[in-house]
Amino acid sequence: MIILEMINITKQFDGVKALENVNLKVMSGEIHALVGENGAGKSTLMNVLSGVYPHGTYSGEILFQGKNCHFRGIRDSEKEGIVIIHQELALIPYLSIAENIFLGNERAKSSVIDWDKTYNEAAKLLQKVDLEEKPDTLVKDIGVGKQQLVEIAKALAKDVKLLILDEPTAALNEEDSDNLLNLLLELKSHNITSILISHKLNEVLKVADSVTILRDGSTIETLTKDDAISEDRIIKGMVGRELVDRFPKREPKIGEVHFEVKNWNVYDPLISERQVIKDVNIKVHRGEIVGISGLMGSGRTEFAMSLFGKMYGRNISGQVIKDGKELTINSVRQAIEHGMAYVTEDRKTAGLILIDDIKHNISLSSLKKISKRLVINDNQENRVATEYRKKLNIKSSSIFQKTSNLSGGNQQKVVLAKWIFTEPDILILDEPTRGIDVGAKYEIYTIINQLANEGKSIIFISSELPEILGMCDRVYVMNEGRIVGELDRKDASQESIMRCIMQSNRSVI
Amino acid sequence: METIKDVSKNEIKQSGMHTINDILSKNIRQYAMLIALIVIIIFFQISTGGILLKPMNVTNLVLQNSYVLILAIGMILCILTGGNIDLSVGAIAAFVAAIVGHLVINMKMGVAPALLIGLLTGIIIGIWQGSLIAYLRIPSFIVTLAGMLLFRGLTITMLKGLTLSPFPESFQKISSGFIPDFFANFGFQLNVTPIVVAIIFSIILILAQIKKRAEKLKNETEVIPFPLFITQLVLIVFALNLFAYWLAAFRGIPIILVILGVLIIGYHFFTTKTVPGRYFYAMGGNEKAARLSGIDTNKVLFFAYFNMAILASLAGVAFASRTNSAFPLLGNGFEMDAIAACFIGGASASGGIGTVIGAIIGALVMGVLNNGMSIMGVGSDWQMTIKGFVLVLAVAFDVLSKNKSKA
Numbered sequence: 075m076i077i078l079e080m081i082n083i084t085k086q087f088d089g090v091k092a093l094e095n096v097n098l099k100v101m102s103g104e105i106h107a108l109v110g111e112n113g114a115g116k117s118t119l120m121n122v123l124s125g126v127y128p129h130g131t132y133s134g135e136i137l138f139q140g141k142n143c144h145f146r147g148i149r150d151s152e153k154e155g156i157v158i159i160h161q162e163l164a165l166i167p168y169l170s171i172a173e174n175i176f177l178g179n180e181r182a183k184s185s186v187i188d189w190d191k192t193y194n195e196a197a198k199l200l201q202k203v204d205l206e207e208k209p210d211t212l213v214k215d216i217g218v219g220k221q222q223l224v225e226i227a228k229a230l231a232k233d234v235k236l237l238i239l240d241e242p243t244a245a246l247n248e249e250d251s252d253n254l255l256n257l258l259l260e261l262k263s264h265n266i267t268s269i270l271i272s273h274k275l276n277e278v279l280k281v282a283d284s285v286t287i288l289r290d291g292s293t294i295e296t297l298t299k300d301d302a303i304s305e306d307r308i309i310k311g312m313v314g315r316e317l318v319d320r321f322p323k324r325e326p327k328i329g330e331v332h333f334e335v336k337n338w339n340v341y342d343p344l345i346s347e348r349q350v351i352k353d354v355n356i357k358v359h360r361g362e363i364v365g366i367s368g369l370m371g372s373g374r375t376e377f378a379m380s381l382f383g384k385m386y387g388r389n390i391s392g393q394v395i396k397d398g399k400e401l402t403i404n405s406v407r408q409a410i411e412h413g414m415a416y417v418t419e420d421r422k423t424a425g426l427i428l429i430d431d432i433k434h435n436i437s438l439s440s441l442k443k444i445s446k447r448l449v450i451n452d453n454q455e456n457r458v459a460t461e462y463r464k465k466l467n468i469k470s471s472s473i474f475q476k477t478s479n480l481s482g483g484n485q486q487k488v489v490l491a492k493w494i495f496t497e498p499d500i501l502i503l504d505e506p507t508r509g510i511d512v513g514a515k516y517e518i519y520t521i522i523n524q525l526a527n528e529g530k531s532i533i534f535i536s537s538e539l540p541e542i543l544g545m546c547d548r549v550y551v552m553n554e555g556r557i558v559g560e561l562d563r564k565d566a567s568q569e570s571i572m573r574c575i576m577q578s579n580r581s582v583i
Numbered sequence: 584m585e586t587i588k589d590v591s592k593n594e595i596k597q598s599g600m601h602t603i604n605d606i607l608s609k610n611i612r613q614y615a616m617l618i619a620l621i622v623i624i625i626f627f628q629i630s631t632g633g634i635l636l637k638p639m640n641v642t643n644l645v646l647q648n649s650y651v652l653i654l655a656i657g658m659i660l661c662i663l664t665g666g667n668i669d670l671s672v673g674a675i676a677a678f679v680a681a682i683v684g685h686l687v688i689n690m691k692m693g694v695a696p697a698l699l700i701g702l703l704t705g706i707i708i709g710i711w712q713g714s715l716i717a718y719l720r721i722p723s724f725i726v727t728l729a730g731m732l733l734f735r736g737l738t739i740t741m742l743k744g745l746t747l748s749p750f751p752e753s754f755q756k757i758s759s760g761f762i763p764d765f766f767a768n769f770g771f772q773l774n775v776t777p778i779v780v781a782i783i784f785s786i787i788l789i790l791a792q793i794k795k796r797a798e799k800l801k802n803e804t805e806v807i808p809f810p811l812f813i814t815q816l817v818l819i820v821f822a823l824n825l826f827a828y829w830l831a832a833f834r835g836i837p838i839i840l841v842i843l844g845v846l847i848i849g850y851h852f853f854t855t856k857t858v859p860g861r862y863f864y865a866m867g868g869n870e871k872a873a874r875l876s877g878i879d880t881n882k883v884l885f886f887a888y889f890n891m892a893i894l895a896s897l898a899g900v901a902f903a904s905r906t907n908s909a910f911p912l913l914g915n916g917f918e919m920d921a922i923a924a925c926f927i928g929g930a931s932a933s934g935g936i937g938t939v940i941g942a943i944i945g946a947l948v949m950g951v952l953n954n955g956m957s958i959m960g961v962g963s964d965w966q967m968t969i970k971g972f973v974l975v976l977a978v979a980f981d982v983l984s985k986n987k988s989k990a
Contacts, residue, residue, distance in 0.1 A: 382875075383877075385874065385875060405877075405879070406874060406875060406876070406877040406878075407877040407879070409877075410877045416875065418872075418875060423869070423871060423872075424869075424871045424872050424875055425872055425875070426869065426872055427864070427865055427868035427869045427872055427873070427935070428868070428869065429868045429869075429931075429935050429936060430864065430865070430868050430935070434861070434864070434865075438861075438865055438873075438876045438878075439876040439877055441858045441861060442858070445857075445858050448857050448858045448859065449856050449857055449858075450856055450857060450858060450861065452856070453798055453799065453802045456799075456802060457802055460803075492876070
């Protein structure tokens with residue numbers, strides 16, 4: 075029996091199609107895995123299903139238990155028994171487990187909470203999910219694995235029929251992951267259907283009855299038990315896209331070793347015993363574009379930010395060597411003075427002053443260059459901004475336009491302009507083309523190639539494999555804070571990169 | 584690629600038109616508040632039967648509001664860093680006034696060393712509050728709320744709940760003295776000094792503006808259209824000289840006005856032209872991006888509160904000098920006047936937007952409202968109500984015009 079059918083779902087963001095005619099069919103009482111690369115549209119699809127994107131903002135139909143559904147918000151979908159558990163848990167740390175379980179769904183008589191009932195029922199639910207904690211324990215006092223179970227108990231309290239889990243094991247260790255997967259199998263025997271989004275294919279193989287593969291916002295195929303699901307088969311489906319001429323040509327002129335990082339270790343800034351980056355060693359030559367590939371959460375951004383003036387992490391140890399000399403970098407200012415530049419993955423929250431104009435954003439990191447005794451030369455600033463606006467083809471009404479009014483691609487060009495103006499030798503580009511359209515991507519690739527040809531060293535971080543393959547001379551593969559592979563251009567392929575990641579996952583789990 | 588180029592060409596062609604709109608929409612709050620200020624002045628000029636703009640009252644307006652103007656300058660820097668406010672300025676003003684009063688009146692110390700100690704007190708308070716806010720990252724609201732209680736308490740303790748008075752004449756001069764008339768012997772009816780000063784300033788201003796415009800044209804950056812440029816310049820010069828005439832018709836240039844002028848010009852220059860000034864806007868606009876751009880945002884935050892404490896000390900001295908006394912409740916509610924002035928003047932409650940000139944205009948709006956209503960005999964209860972209404976109206980206008988520009 076089919077419990078859920080999503081038919082021809084199409085969803086656009088500002089004219090960019092995130093989903094195009096996606097179809098998903100889930101059978102009652104099965105565990106259905108949803109796999110795909112970052113940006114393939116998995117989360118978007120689940121947000122459509124749970125009503126985060128209300129009816130009318132997408133096209134297509136959702137049939138749940140044979141009924142055509144028009145969810146206007148998450149409450150509507152929960153009423154039908156669809157509950158989504160996001161990657162970032164939605165628990166309130168300073169409330170008890172019981173309070174969290176019944177949050178928004180309180181056990182109450184005419185708005186007065188019935189605490190006896192709350193605790194009794196919570197205890198029963200905790201038993202169901204096999205969690206040995208008291209209902210009045212505060213959520214902040216239990217580990218992430220147990221919090222995940224509380225989330226599931228919360229879903230059960232809502233009389234869940236279809237449970238959606240978005241990367242539930244991403245933050246869990248081996249034991250907790252196993253527990254969770256066993257719980258899913260247990261729930262299955264009680265006829266609760268689950269959709270599992272995961273990057274860990276071994277987990278998928280372990281529990282899933284069928285697998286739907288998404289790529290670039292479209293459904294590629296749905297594999298069932300009859301199709302003999304295998305890791306190779308899934309990887310092929312996830313990455314099997316043809317490389318069209320999406321990348322500008324470049325003749326690499328690679329020089330001597332320019333920049334080196336040795337034995338880099340970083341710990342989490344909040345949880346001091348958690349090591350985020352483990353013994354990373356990389357080197358970059360002059361004029362070389364080196365890729366760092368890896369899934370989201372593999373530690374790429376943390377690595378880059380910890381290099382760049384210790385903007386992330388603590389207990390950082392290791393050496394940074396440029397042109398054979400070791401550098402001491404304790405602040406962003408020092409990093410800039412040593413010729414480093416870091417283009418953030420999140421231009422809106424960390425790259426731009428959105429309420430300010432193009433001109434001020436471009437000059438922000440290099441104000442010393444356009445000032446004399448701390449007084450800014452307005453004319454020089456205008457000249458610089460005008461020059462970069464022209465050079466990088468930033469489409470805007472003038473250099474006085476607010477950056478919040480620019481398109482994603484043009485915003486990214488402003489961020490690039492800001493860093494190019496600091497005249498760096500080493501550029502770390504973190505997801506430089508995230509969320510921008512194909513045309514602007516091509517322009518940004520061209521700029522990057524040009525910088526490499528000028529002899530700058532470029533570290534190119536991306537979760538999009540085709541981009542890594544199309545742009546980089548050499549690729550480091552990162553997973554769970556380690557470098558798990560180094561591939562030359564000729565050896566690098568989507569399969570070989572994915573294999574590095576999957577193999578290291580297996581060795582950890 | 585062909586189409587992309589065409590589009591950008593068209594955009595460049597239109598850019599001349601865009602800039603006028605850009606400039607207007609960017610400064611709409613300031614222009615609107617300036618117009619509102621003029622409307623309010625005209626309204627009271629009529630309803631008070633011409634008393635408002637009598638030379639004596641104009642001078643009075645300056646003297647009366649000097650402390651709010653000083654505080655608003657400091658407060659705008661705090662607000663710029665991210666909507667943080669300083670609630671302790673009234674208490675700091677009282678504390679410094681009490682210390683100076685104690686030294687001068689009870690201990691018979693000279694005015695100059697006493698003022699120096701007052702300033703030093705401000706510096707110490709600034710370091711204390713600035714460090715807590717910037718380096719320990721205790722929310723400014725809490726630190727300055729604590730400061731408000733702390734320094735008010737210390738003031739009352741020091742004064743034993745009593746009023747200290749009178750100050751020696753030289754101290755009173757700060758807020759009630761005038762620059763001597765250099766042309767007194769030439770037999771003019773007016774005090775000519777302000778007019779001469781205004782004319783000199785006008786000439787400097789005109790030359791500077793013309794030079795700036797010429798440089799911009801040479802560099803092919805967009806400038807405002809010539810007629811608008813001329814109108815602006817003429818209006819500013821006119822206002823400056825009219826103001827000078829009023830001063831001349833009374834007793835000349837108040838000493839406090841010179842202090843104010845230096846502060847306004849200095850901080851305006853600091854915020855608009857200098858590198859550290861730019862950091863305030865960057866931090867308030869997006870602290871994370873600012874830090875990733877190599878800006879030490881802790882230092883910026885520290886300076887905002889350090890500077891505020893010093894200006895609060897100055898305001899305390901100015902007010903004590905004007906009232907010729909130091910008393911326990913001196914400066915009570917000053918912080919609210921200063922904060923309101925900044926928001927009326929177009930500052931954003933989340934930081935990154937606002938100007939020194941805007942804050943000054945905001946303070947003048949409040950000052951003229953106070954003064955005008957007092958002359959009309961409106962009770963202080965109604966004055967407060969009306970000021971509250973004006974504050975909400977100004978910010979509502981801001982929010983509405985922003986929503987409109989988004990749509």
